[in-house]
Amino acid sequence: MAGLYVCEKTVHAKNNKKMWFGTFLDADGNFFDTTHFPNYTSIYPFRGKGCYLILGKVVEDFGFPSIEVIRFAKLPIKENPVLE
Structure with missing residues (x-):
């Protein structure tokens, strides 16, 4: 799953x-x-603001869903192309 x-x-x-x-x-x-x-x-720390790709499993504790993270990576930001 991807998330901001x-x-x-x-x-x-x-x-x-x-x-x-x-x-x-x-x-x-x-x-x-x-x-x-x-x-x-x-192994998979937070690396600041941005979008992350998250691999894990959905669990429910106290009636509320959450993703237990197995792998976690910040996605690169694509630069804005220069218009000429």
Whole structure:
């Protein structure tokens, strides 16, 4: 899934390792949330504002869906062509 970064929250798990919760906008302008567990955060970190390609599985906790991230990458921004 592709999403436009909105924000993330860093928390520390029981083992004091870093994990994140992210919020994104999809192509239709709908919000969706992601969960980034410690075993993936050092391999696939947030890299600032922009669009991200997200691979994971949809889970539901407390009646609310989220994507548990397995792979995560910021997409490059295509430069505006110069008009002559």
